[in-house]
Amino acid sequence: MAGTNPAMTLESVGLENHWHESRGLFGPNLPVPMDYYLQQLAIGLSLGMVYALMAIGFTLIFGVLNVVNFAHGEVYTVGAFAGLVVISAFAPPLIVVLLVVVAVGALAGVGLERIAFKPFRRFSDEASLKSRAMREATLMSSLAVSIVVREAVEIGFGSQFQTVPLDRLLNSPISLGPVTIVSGDVIILVVAALMLGGLQYVLKRTNVGLSIRAVSSNPLGAKYVGINTDRTIIWTFAVGSMMGAAAGILVGLYYGAIFPSMGFIPGIKAFVAMVMGGLSSIPGAVICALILGFSESIATIFVPSVWADMVAYGFLIVTLIFFPRGIFGGARDRV
């Protein structure tokens, strides 16, 4: 915009190029070796896991509040920057970094809920909880918060890529037979699997999880049986944002790309996964996130890598037109 509004014009271009930097080697007419497919599948798996971690945050929050949290991408950014600060200050082992990031993510989620969502929940009856006015107000307020957070990070750290200490990058190669993957693939897979397992445990085996499931199935009914819905909503934000923040630092260390607007593209991808999965189904969102990751990494074999994002949007449109309830969504009246 000719320098009139620099922050509104996005630097996400950098991410798109970086995200698929080393891929897209084969043109349409060259034979593609089998190993390369396997390698792309491995990359797709870690990409999909990252999308899944992000998508869970969206899905949980949509489940309990029926609103879209547009600031979720900023939670991812905050997670990455928190990790970077911890690394450059204390250089602790990765597991400590992850724990700190998860804690920061939970705090960010709670703060986000207090600032952008709580003030708009003035009434607690079901009609106003699911009303359009409430949905649009929180959509805009979470957008406003995301602008403020992104700008604040940009003032604090500058808008360019941050330098990640080279020895902390998760890119040491590991050979598995014909396929070479990097340590980041394994770490992302393990951490994501642990977090998904932990989430399943929390949702199915603890009181907090029980109340989250109750509120998302019927907020008014949950209130009638004595569940503190406000506290449940805060818990939901905390849990969802933990996952988003962890995804942020993992991707930041995997690609060495940490910058203030890094959360935008993964946020949209996770959003697509949520819609494909049927908006409030967690297994649906995870499966669709994996499908998305695999198809993007496979697509880079056949088309230039800059077009890979088209896959996600194509999936989104096809899903909305042919499976408007999402592939794994429950029955709804109208979509």
Place this chain on the structure above:
Amino acid sequence: MSDRLRPLLVVAAVLVLVLGVVPAVLGAFDRSYLYQVANLALIFVLLAASMHLVTGVAGLLQLGHAAFYGVGAYTAALLATDAGLSFGWTLPLAGLGAAFVAVLVALPTMRLVSIYFAVATLGIGQMLYLVMLNWVPVTKGPNGILITSGLTLFGYDLSRPASAYFVVAVVTLASLWVIHRLSHSYYGNALRSLREDDQCADAMGLDTVRLKIESFAVSGFFAGIAGALWAHTAGYISPADFSFPQSILILAMVVVGGLGSLPGAVIGALVLILLPEVLRPVGDFRNIIVGGVLFFSILLMPKGIIGEVSALDLVRRQLGGAWRGEGTKAGSEVGWR
């Protein structure tokens, strides 16, 4: 004051302000930067007004509006550079091109409602953005397009900042007049009924799908016009001008001003474009302040600066609107014919 005279006076006052006072003030300072800001503000007034029609009046939450703006800008820029057409041709063609794309987008997505529609427009907006960014042979990709032919109309060169301002102002005012007549009329009432309950409107005999597609096409047309104005006045366009944050900025203008209120959309656009300029001395913090304004206006003024009801009241009293009655008999402007 008679009810016939009042609209004329109000229109005359607006014309004097936009075509007389503002250029006089700009001329007094005579810096091309100020003209640029004024053009940008008018272009975003037009964008906010076009989004007002589809999001405020027809109630279709549109998250990809900047893409139609971009289609218009690229159509105008490519026609001006590759085909060598002058502004008199590129302006309408840019509008028609954007309207055509809007209809193509609308055909498959019109059966979706609420958040699903919003997500679909977001996805399509991103797809169009990717095309602008990556279809390098045509759009020159991230390098953008330089429009060197300037702004010529009927053989006159209007590229000087002062005359370019008049072109932008006249086109914007004319478009605003059309949007005003559309949204403050029986047709606007029909669109509002879609927003309130489209199944009910369908049962009352309105062709809801057609109305939605029409409103989408008209909104796309004016976004395309705005794009052509931007391409010709800025002289340079690149995909970053039409990315998702721009869509959000336009949505923010409509929401801050008041959903469903045309005067609100205009004021919202002026506030969100001019505020960062006024705050330029604050430097780095100005976008934070914009975010803060957005947040607090939603929190403290949920209806916007001018809410829909008071906006309709205002417009009916001051401008008459395109309802059949004179606007004096209570209830004479309700309903759909």
